[in-house]
Amino acid sequence: METFETLVRTEFAAKNTYLNTASTGLLPTRTVEAMRTAVEAAAAGRPTDMFADVEATRAAFGRLTGVPADRVAAGASVAVYSGLIASSLPDGAEVLTADDDFSSLVNPFHVRRDLKVRSVPLERVAESVRPGTALVAVSAAQSADGRIADLTAIRTAARQHGARTYVDASQAAGWLDLDADAYDYVASVAFKWLLCPRGVAFLVVPEDLGALTPLFAGWVAGERPWDACYGPIEEHAHSARRFDESPALFSYAGASRSLALLEEVGVDAVRAHDLALADRFRAGLAGLGHEPVPAPGSPIVSVPGLGRRQPELSRAGVEISDRAGNLRAAFHLYNTPADVDRLLEALSS
Numbered sequence: 539m540e541t542f543e544t545l546v547r548t549e550f551a552a553k554n555t556y557l558n559t560a561s562t563g564l565l566p567t568r569t570v571e572a573m574r575t576a577v578e579a580a581a582a583g584r585p586t587d588m589f590a591d592v593e594a595t596r597a598a599f600g601r602l603t604g605v606p607a608d609r610v611a612a613g614a615s616v617a618v619y620s621g622l623i624a625s626s627l628p629d630g631a632e633v634l635t636a637d638d639d640f641s642s643l644v645n646p647f648h649v650r651r652d653l654k655v656r657s658v659p660l661e662r663v664a665e666s667v668r669p670g671t672a673l674v675a676v677s678a679a680q681s682a683d684g685r686i687a688d689l690t691a692i693r694t695a696a697r698q699h700g701a702r703t704y705v706d707a708s709q710a711a712g713w714l715d716l717d718a719d720a721y722d723y724v725a726s727v728a729f730k731w732l733l734c735p736r737g738v739a740f741l742v743v744p745e746d747l748g749a750l751t752p753l754f755a756g757w758v759a760g761e762r763p764w765d766a767c768y769g770p771i772e773e774h775a776h777s778a779r780r781f782d783e784s785p786a787l788f789s790y791a792g793a794s795r796s797l798a799l800l801e802e803v804g805v806d807a808v809r810a811h812d813l814a815l816a817d818r819f820r821a822g823l824a825g826l827g828h829e830p831v832p833a834p835g836s837p838i839v840s841v842p843g844l845g846r847r848q849p850e851l852s853r854a855g856v857e858i859s860d861r862a863g864n865l866r867a868a869f870h871l872y873n874t875p876a877d878v879d880r881l882l883e884a885l886s887s
Contacts (some may be wrong), residue, residue: 542871549799550872554798554855554878560676560681560709560838560868561859563733566799569792573735576791588787589862591794596779598797599728599740602805603711603718611741611781612790616706617642618783619725619741623673623704624650626750631672634701636660640681643706647675664691671701672838678710682861683831684838684868686714693720702748712800713809713837713870716741731870732800733785736795737786743778752780808871812837815869815878831864840864856881 549566556564557647572591579586597607601713624646627633632654633647639660647655658666674696676687689705702722710716712731718724726743728734743750752774754760759780760766761773774780800808800826816837823830823841831840845860852858858881859866867881 542811544804545799545835546872552872554857555877556857557867557869557873557877557881558857558859559730559870560684560866561730562736563712563730563870564613564872565734565735565792566796566797568795568799569733569735570575572795573788573792578790580788586650586791588791589785591790592785592787594798595734595738595790596792598794598801599711599726599732600742602732602797603707603716603742603799605723605742607717608712608777608779609742609745611743611778612770613739613741613781613783614724614737614786614789615642615739615783616640616727617646617707619723619739619781620644620704620706621649622741622750622753622781623675623723623748624653624752626748627653627672628653632656632670633856634662634663634666634671634674636676636680636687638682639677640706640708642708643675643677643704647717655744659683660687660767664688664695667692667695667699667701669699671696673702673704673839675704675706676713677706678716679707679836679838680833681709683840683864683866684709684833684836685831686710686833686836689720709838713805713812715805715809716754722748728793728796732793733796735786735789735796737789738793741778741781743781747778747780750781754783756784758782811871812869812873815873815875816867818875818878819869819881820852822878823885826882826886828870828885837869838866839869844885851884854884856884 596610600607600610627654635644705721705722707726711726728738729736757766760771844865845863848860
């Protein structure tokens with residue numbers, strides 16, 4: 539059986555020091571090969587069954603997050619699924635969010651002018667749920683700085699007040715021990731920590747489908763899709779598939795291989811690896827006199843005031859992000875202690 543290290547060495551071959559997974563994850567070799575095969579087959583008039591890849595990807599995401607495949611919708615965008623959830627709320631409903639959370643999560647609720655959107659600091663979300671709150675929408679890990687929401691406390695408070703919960707796991711799925719069954723809705727893009735091509739996203743819904751109306755349903759959302767190509771869909775899928783977007787098939791051809799790799803490696807092993815590297819970086823920053831944004835237990839490390847150095851680091855072969863003036867590093871399974879040390883050395887000069 540291949541070890542963590544041999545699998546990673548086989549699947550990834552970055553030509554630089556890549557520490558930018560919070561923006562875009564690297565694609566495994568198997569994923570690139572699967573997409574190449576699908577594209578070449580389509581060019582030759584011998585297309586492969588990429589709809590089977592959609593179903594394999596749906597099932598794999600369900601296993602990674604602890605829910606059955608029939609509760610997972612396959613799409614392309616968190617913003618679309620946020621809009622779907624926003625559309626289900628009654629006039630005047632209160633939505634509680636965290637300050638400065640990612641736009642794709644929160645903006646669709648603001649577009650509906652009849653909703654009451656209330657924003658509080660991340661650490662105060664749970665205590666701010668109150669009678670009349672209809673929905674709590676929050677990212678599991680903040681994109682800007684890696685801070686992790688207290689999802690257990692938020693879920694408990696929401697249940698006490700009869701509110702639904704909506705978690706954006708885009709910066710968490712793939713490394714965080716996430717039980718999607720604990721929340722009403724969980725959405726995630728897959729091109730970050732899940733190592734998939736762009737164009738792949740998921741929505742987990744409760745068993746009762748969460749009172750959502752399939753507003754953007756096309757033929758793939760029919761119970762029998764190939765019988766739902768013309769005219770109104772007479773019977774929507776009885777599962778979360780009724781919320782599917784027409785899939786970016788070439789992306790899903792690759793995604794099924796990416797998620798298979800994560801299942802082989804194991805999320806627990808990925809988390810331990812990622813957090814060890816992040817802690818190594820935090821310790822090194824302290825030695826250089828820098829203090830990152832407090833985000834314990836997160837593989838995302840954000841350093842105030844150093845964002846301006848991103849261009850020079852990129853020229854030196856270290857890929858990293860500038861977010862709101864902060865230098866944001868993100869450590870994932872293909873990174874090594876040597877990558878951390880190279881970044882620290884670059885920052886010390």
